Amino acid sequence: MKNQNKPKEGKLDIELPEEIAEGIYSNLAIINHSVTEFVIDYIAIMPGRPKAKVKSRIILTPQHAKRLLKALADNVNKFEKAHGEIKDYDKHPTIPMNFGPTGQA
DSSP, X not given: OOOTTSOOTTOOOOOOOHHHHTOOOOSEEEEEEOSSOEEXXXXXXXXXXXXXXXXXXXXXXXXXXXXXXXXXXXXXXXXXXXXXXOOOOSOOOOOOOOSSOEEEO
């Protein structure tokens, strides 16, 4: 008798809890890296508020960071083909942080 709850070979059964499915709003990402990991802090900056909090932190290996970069680029390309070019703003927020290589998105 086959186990019907067992995922098919090569398939991954992913559970998405309701509280995670709701998501967390972020309008700034700060990226740092070391030799062994990439750290992405997702932040929500609100108008009129002098302080912003990190809402979520994701830590990736360099290999997974590169795979994420490729997957995100692929999805942006697909989005722009379907909906037109995503416009970028001229001004980016200035974040005074001096603790290693940093990128902002």
